[in-house]
Amino acid sequence: MAIRMAKGLNRVMGRKGTVFADRYHSRSLRTPAEVRRALVYGLGNARKHVAALGYRLAPAYLDEYSSAAWFTGWATPPTPPPGDAPVARAATWLLATGWRERGGGPIGRDEMPAGRE
DSSP states (O other): OHHHHHHHHHHHHTOOSOOSSSOOOOOOOOSHHHHHHHHHHHHHHHHHHHHHTTOOOOTTOOOTTSSGGGOSOBSSOOOOOSSOOSSOOOOSHIIIIIHHHHTTSSBOTTOOOOSOO
16 A cells, blocks of 8 residues: 555655655565464554553453454454454465464464564
């Protein structure tokens, strides 16, 4: 999205070059453990940021701005909201079952991403 926005802004401003200070970095996740860590990051990042501010969230907390309520890989799954999930089903072994079978098992709802603050 940032690339599309940068190209559009450069076109409107009649210029070329960097628009945003940060750049998007992507790489393929190749192992079940990497996929599990990425899932923990996406689903638990809000919990980590709240903890950095000195607060604790209840173990059952789910980030309302994520697809966590529809995620099926929780160790203790919540009741999903009514209606269709807003995300597509996983299409590869690595994302559908590999991360759970060989990457460390289901994700605890109180897990947070590791790493720098």
